Amino acid sequence: MQAVILAAGLGTRLRSVIGDEIPKVMTRYNNKPLLQYTIEILKKYGVKDIVMVVHHKKEQIMDFFKDGKSLGLNINYVFQENPKGGTADAVRYAKGKINGDKFLLVYGDNIFERSSIGKILEMKSNHDGIIAVKKMEDVSKYGVVEVNGDRIIGIVEKPEVAVSNLVLAGLFILPNEILGFIEKIRPSKRNEYELTDAIQLLIKNNYNLGYIQIDGFWIDPRNAKELELARQFIDENYDG
Numbered sequence: 640m641q642a643v644i645l646a647a648g649l650g651t652r653l654r655s656v657i658g659d660e661i662p663k664v665m666t667r668y669n670n671k672p673l674l675q676y677t678i679e680i681l682k683k684y685g686v687k688d689i690v691m692v693v694h695h696k697k698e699q700i701m702d703f704f705k706d707g708k709s710l711g712l713n714i715n716y717v718f719q720e721n722p723k724g725g726t727a728d729a730v731r732y733a734k735g736k737i738n739g740d741k742f743l744l745v746y747g748d749n750i751f752e753r754s755s756i757g758k759i760l761e762m763k764s765n766h767d768g769i770i771a772v773k774k775m776e777d778v779s780k781y782g783v784v785e786v787n788g789d790r791i792i793g794i795v796e797k798p799e800v801a802v803s804n805l806v807l808a809g810l811f812i813l814p815n816e817i818l819g820f821i822e823k824i825r826p827s828k829r830n831e832y833e834l835t836d837a838i839q840l841l842i843k844n845n846y847n848l849g850y851i852q853i854d855g856f857w858i859d860p861r862n863a864k865e866l867e868l869a870r871q872f873i874d875e876n877y878d879g
Contacts, residue, residue: 640686640763641742642686642689642743642745643737643742644691644745645729645744645745645747646662647693647718647719647722648748661699662695662699665700665703668869669874674747675704677745678710679710680756684756684760686756687711687713688713689713690714690715690737691747692716694719697718700716701716718732725826725832725834726746727821727824727831727832727836728832730821740815741763743759743810744811746809748859749809749857750860751808751810751855752855752857755855758771758851759812762812766848767846767847768817768841769849770784770849770851771808772786772853773805774806775805778803780797781806782806782835783795783797783805785802786803786805786850791842792842794835794842805850805852808857809857809859814841817837817838820840821834823837824840856872
């Protein structure tokens with residue numbers, strides 16, 4: 640299966656901690672960029688064809704990983720013109736590189752246990768798409784998922800009223816058809832093209848979307864405290 644990694648973000652929330660000289664995905668943990676851990680996990684589970692969406696300081700990412708051959712991978716890059724365009728906009732730029740009827744989408748700045756990717760890949764044939772979710776007490780800063788049984792029945796980005804305590808955890812297996820639905824959505828109140836809006840169109844069109852619940856570690860570091868939690872997790876669970 641092919642993977643699309645979103646690595647174009649400006650990392651504005653962490654700028655006071657990591658500065659503006661490196662992309663958030665290239666933040667060093669044990670002297671290794673965060674993105675390298677993600678790519679190594681993908682390779683472990685047999686995902687070797689990668690499309691990387693880049694923008695901010697893209698040369699650092701491209702110079703480090705190059706075409707992926709030295710890692711036994713095939714890496715292609717696409718440039719998101721507006722890094723504030725939203726997650727759906729980022730996926731749209733990968734359209735010309737995506738092949739196959741499904742693809743694995745990974746938020747490149749999220750940190751999770753290795754097994755999370757293994758679990759989502761195991762379920763890829765059971766549904767039209769699979770979304771990783773995580774239980775959170777405060778869901779106001781995340782995309783929130785509503786489920787019924789083993790299916791997702793609704794999804795909304797940063798809702799004013801939460802429909803559940805399950806949030807998007809940065810891992811998706813999506814049908815290729817979502818690329819067409821992305822073309823139909825309009826900017827949100829934040830003036831971004833939200834992936835959640837495109838996924839909601841999949842649901843409205845009767846696509847069977849399942850989910851896996853991440854019980855272990857997952858974090859999208861947004862401040863110094865969360866960054867330290869991420870470092871501690873990597874120190875304890877990953878080789879340098």
